[in-house]
Amino acid sequence: MTPTKTQQPTGYWWYLLPGLLLVSAIVIVPLGMNIYYSFTSYRGILPPQWIGLENWQRLFTDAKFWTSFRNSIAMIVAMVVVPTLLGLLIASVLFDLVGKRFGGKVASFLRATYYIPQIIPIVVAAIVIGWIARPDDGALNSILDTIGLDGARQNWLGDPAWALPTIMVVLIWVQIGYPVVVFMAALARVDPELYEAAELDGANWWHRFRAITVAVIRPEIFVVALTCTIAALKVFAPVYALTRGGPGTSTIVPSYYSYSEFFQSTQVGYGAAISTALTVVIIAVSLVFLIAQRRVEQEEEQR
Amino acid sequence: MRSSRKRKALDWVLLSLAVLGALVVVAPLLLIVLNSFKSPDDYNQGGPLQLPSHLYFDGLARFWEASDFPKKLWNSIFISAMVAVLGVLVSLFNAYALGIGRARGRLPLLVVFLLANMLPQEALLYPLYNMSKAVGLYDSQWSVIIIFTVIQSAFGTYLLTSVYSGFPRELLEAAAIDGAGRWRTLWQVVVPVSWQTLSVLLIFFFIWTWNEFLIPTTFLVSNDKQTVPLAVAALQGEKLMDVTTTSASALLGLIPTLVFFLIFQRTLTRGVTAGAIK
Numbered sequence: 001m002t003p004t005k006t007q008q009p010t011g012y013w014w015y016l017l018p019g020l021l022l023v024s025a026i027v028i029v030p031l032g033m034n035i036y037y038s039f040t041s042y043r044g045i046l047p048p049q050w051i052g053l054e055n056w057q058r059l060f061t062d063a064k065f066w067t068s069f070r071n072s073i074a075m076i077v078a079m080v081v082v083p084t085l086l087g088l089l090i091a092s093v094l095f096d097l098v099g100k101r102f103g104g105k106v107a108s109f110l111r112a113t114y115y116i117p118q119i120i121p122i123v124v125a126a127i128v129i130g131w132i133a134r135p136d137d138g139a140l141n142s143i144l145d146t147i148g149l150d151g152a153r154q155n156w157l158g159d160p161a162w163a164l165p166t167i168m169v170v171l172i173w174v175q176i177g178y179p180v181v182v183f184m185a186a187l188a189r190v191d192p193e194l195y196e197a198a199e200l201d202g203a204n205w206w207h208r209f210r211a212i213t214v215a216v217i218r219p220e221i222f223v224v225a226l227t228c229t230i231a232a233l234k235v236f237a238p239v240y241a242l243t244r245g246g247p248g249t250s251t252i253v254p255s256y257y258s259y260s261e262f263f264q265s266t267q268v269g270y271g272a273a274i275s276t277a278l279t280v281v282i283i284a285v286s287l288v289f290l291i292a293q294r295r296v297e298q299e300e301e302q303r
Numbered sequence: 304m305r306s307s308r309k310r311k312a313l314d315w316v317l318l319s320l321a322v323l324g325a326l327v328v329v330a331p332l333l334l335i336v337l338n339s340f341k342s343p344d345d346y347n348q349g350g351p352l353q354l355p356s357h358l359y360f361d362g363l364a365r366f367w368e369a370s371d372f373p374k375k376l377w378n379s380i381f382i383s384a385m386v387a388v389l390g391v392l393v394s395l396f397n398a399y400a401l402g403i404g405r406a407r408g409r410l411p412l413l414v415v416f417l418l419a420n421m422l423p424q425e426a427l428l429y430p431l432y433n434m435s436k437a438v439g440l441y442d443s444q445w446s447v448i449i450i451f452t453v454i455q456s457a458f459g460t461y462l463l464t465s466v467y468s469g470f471p472r473e474l475l476e477a478a479a480i481d482g483a484g485r486w487r488t489l490w491q492v493v494v495p496v497s498w499q500t501l502s503v504l505l506i507f508f509f510i511w512t513w514n515e516f517l518i519p520t521t522f523l524v525s526n527d528k529q530t531v532p533l534a535v536a537a538l539q540g541e542k543l544m545d546v547t548t549t550s551a552s553a554l555l556g557l558i559p560t561l562v563f564f565l566i567f568q569r570t571l572t573r574g575v576t577a578g579a580i581k
Contacts (some may be wrong), residue, residue: 001443011485012404019397021457026453027419029428037429093321101314112568113325119564119571121514121532124556127539128331131553132351137546139334139351146350176328178575185576234423237516241536258425259517268429275425282421291355 087179427469
């Protein structure tokens, strides 16, 4: 096990060279520059002018900025809360019931079906739902007319009250397959004898689900919740393709807000402040998740 | 045995619900397929749920020509394939040094790679935009290829390093006894043994890059350099896009990834699991 003379750990550094150069040039340096821009007035043409905390002060009193983060919470509901809960339910029905009573083929076919929207470009997924939600001749409104519910027809993407829920539907649709696939694989780890023992003890399905299933696959629940939360905070393409943040600011999200500051208002310094704030939030949320996970694990060990 | 027990009424109810849920998930796609082969008049008369009264290909043809679809398809394939190969190569080198070589500074470096994958792309976008202009790579597919090689390999490094941390030491020692240097060990021992994981990464880097939007839309301004998702998004709201042509554009945007899904379904589901467990 001891490294021989030709295998000193330092000799491996050559292999890290391309990766480190690339990650420095494409991630670390640009990230630093972006943070710097956030302290400047920069319109994209003349060099950035240092203005200290001005952008940051403006950020804290900018109602649009706070709206964008409030909408991020809606994105988290659509990409994390609903898919995780539904995914747990669907995965356990597919694994426990469909897989065992109706055969593995049926279960994996259904799993693949739920997974399909995950594989299509999210911007195309948004356009699919946007097409169905067209205001005048869209499929959804036509169907509502046909079944006599013409009172329910809406301008789904043009009405400030409905635009955000419509985008949330896109995200739930896109996201649902991911937890289903991950949780089904995790459920294979659950020892069937545990279930049988619990059943003999008279535990009903819900008790078994909570006490055994959720406990065993908790690591996967954490990973799914964390990765989906990060993705929800970064949502861009559906907003860009369907509403451009509108009507008004009803569907604005931080990533689209900073993009529009960069390339439409050409307030690069302010856009940089927004994207830096988003970065800080993402890192903070990830840290909270990791600390929470560690704490839960420690409690488990102490039991 | 549980499995041999009689199926109860409740089982059938739950199965129906699971099937119903799956139908709801594919319904939007079925609607798109159904309506891409209708003329706008046909659509307006029969509504979205009727079968086409006759098959109509003008919508598909119009979007195909207006977007120069074969060109877009090729651009997407070229960019995604380059990123997949280069991204796996960079991940492999990084993980070889970090996971097998246990290079110094392993933990902080892994944090950097993890961070690189977590960051919102907007936090890098404007500096990268400036840099690409400075080096003459703005509006070049290479800017997109380089950026995604780094972003994807950041994830790949993280995943592969954890796989390589458990790499059987006996194999490495045997190679050393045979007189193989590090370079030969990498290609003749490490790559063949971990080929399954590498192929999962290859497939995921390809599809992830294919589906990207923000960075391609910022860097690829010329029409003839753009990718499939950009082409579908760009033509929305144009005059030529009547209701069924819009549907046809979404269909053409869906088909390549659906074909990819059908081919690589097994690897994809295996990969999602591996990526989640870390």
